[in-house]
Amino acid sequence: MLPEPAQARRDVARGVRLAARATARHGLVHAYGHVSARIDERHFLCSPPQPLGTVETDDPGVVVPIDGELPERALPEVRIHREIYRRRPAVGGVCRFQSPAVMALSALGETPRVLHGLGSYFAPSPPLWPDVLLVRDDERAEQVAGRMGDAAAIVLRGNGAVTAGATIEEAAAFAFFLEDAARIELALLPARAAGIRPLEYTADQAARRAVRAGALIERMWHFLCSGDPEWQPAD
Numbered sequence: 001m002l003p004e005p006a007q008a009r010r011d012v013a014r015g016v017r018l019a020a021r022a023t024a025r026h027g028l029v030h031a032y033g034h035v036s037a038r039i040d041e042r043h044f045l046c047s048p049p050q051p052l053g054t055v056e057t058d059d060p061g062v063v064v065p066i067d068g069e070l071p072e073r074a075l076p077e078v079r080i081h082r083e084i085y086r087r088r089p090a091v092g093g094v095c096r097f098q099s100p101a102v103m104a105l106s107a108l109g110e111t112p113r114v115l116h117g118l119g120s121y122f123a124p125s126p127p128l129w130p131d132v133l134l135v136r137d138d139e140r141a142e143q144v145a146g147r148m149g150d151a152a153a154i155v156l157r158g159n160g161a162v163t164a165g166a167t168i169e170e171a172a173a174f175a176f177f178l179e180d181a182a183r184i185e186l187a188l189l190p191a192r193a194a195g196i197r198p199l200e201y202t203a204d205q206a207a208r209r210a211v212r213a214g215a216l217i218e219r220m221w222h223f224l225c226s227g228d229p230e231w232q233p234a235d
Contacts, residue, residue, distance in 0.1 A: 012037050012045050012168075014230055016061050019095065019172040022224035024053030028097040028175050033160070036081045037168040038092045042066055044085050049075045057230050077134060079141035084164050087145055093168030095175045098160030101182035111155045112181035114201040115188070119181035121174060123206035126153040126161070134159065153178050165217075173220040 019035040029052050036046040045061045062073045066085050070078060081094045105112065111126045112119050127147050135141050135156070144162070148154035152174050153163045161178055165171035188198050201209065225231040 009039065009045075012039055013059075013061050015093075015168045016045050016047055017055050017057065017059060018225050018228055018230055019093070019168050020047045020052035020055040021228055022172055023095060023097055023175060024051065025227075026176060026224060028095075028099045028179060029053070030098065033095075033097045034075055034078060034081075035095045035168065035172070036064070036078070036093065038085060039063065041089070044081060044094075046074055046078050046081060049073055076136035077141075079138055080135055080144055080162055083141045083145035084148065084162070088150065088164065090166060091164045093165050093171035095163045095168075095171045096160065097163075097175050099175070099179040099182070101179050101186050102155060102161050103158065105182045105185055106155050106157045106159075106161075109157070110185070112178065112185045113198075114181075114206045115184050115198050116181065117209050118177040119184065120201060120206040120209040121152050121177055122181065123201065123203065123210065126151055126155050126178065129154055129156045131156075132158050167217075169221040170217050172224055173217050176220060176224060 016035055016037050023029045023033060023035065031051045033052050034047045035052065036044050038044045042065060044064055044066065046064050047055060047061060048059050062071060064071060064074050064078060064082060066082055077096060080096060084091055084094055106128065111128050112122065113125050114120050114123045129144050129147055135144055144154060152165065153161055155161045163171045163174035163178060165174055191198065
């Protein structure tokens with residue numbers, strides 16, 4: 001039996017709150033960042049306009065129409081979420097974050113290559129948005145979503161990244177995966193400087209490694225949310 005609309009809405013709001021606090025807990029955001037989850041084909045729910053680590057357990061979030069103006073409480077860059085949901089019906093969750101390794105690598109004009117398992121979900125590498133301005137107008141949001149295409153992530157030069165997944169759980173997992181991939185890339189910079197070439201996954205290896213089976217996303221979600229006051233181990 002499908003959940004009643006009211007219960008489904010509560011579940012969406014709880015998922016957004018969990019993802020908000022999880023990204024803060026694991027150092028993927030600081031004062032800035034926002035996460036969202038699709039409600040239905042016409043609306044999504046975004047985190048409130050405040051640091052994600054401060055989102056309360058009873059916060060209802062901000063309902064945003066996919067085809068319409070941003071509501072008053074929605075942050076300007078929520079336009080990126082809207083454009084992704086509009087273009088990609090299969091996307092159920094979006095995370096906008098500013099993690100340190102992704103940020104540092106983008107300052108080199110690079111995004112992570114597939115050098116370890118968690119990087120395989122972004123093969124061959126996430127696209128890079130080169131503009132350093134904040135994405136606070138419809139035109140830039142459309143361009144960012146267009147460059148992202150069907151990728152799991154896009155890196156914004158000097159301004160963090162955006163991930164998209166089938167669920168908010170997957171989008172949050174991808175945020176952690178992307179930061180870990182960037183961390184590996186940065187750790188290998190001395191080897192690269194010494195002329196040692198890292199071993200990249202082939203396209204076939206990356207495709208075979210980027211699995212969801214074995215509760216891979218669910219276990220990462222458990223890790224990200226463990227200790228949260230709204231977390232239930234059966235999730």
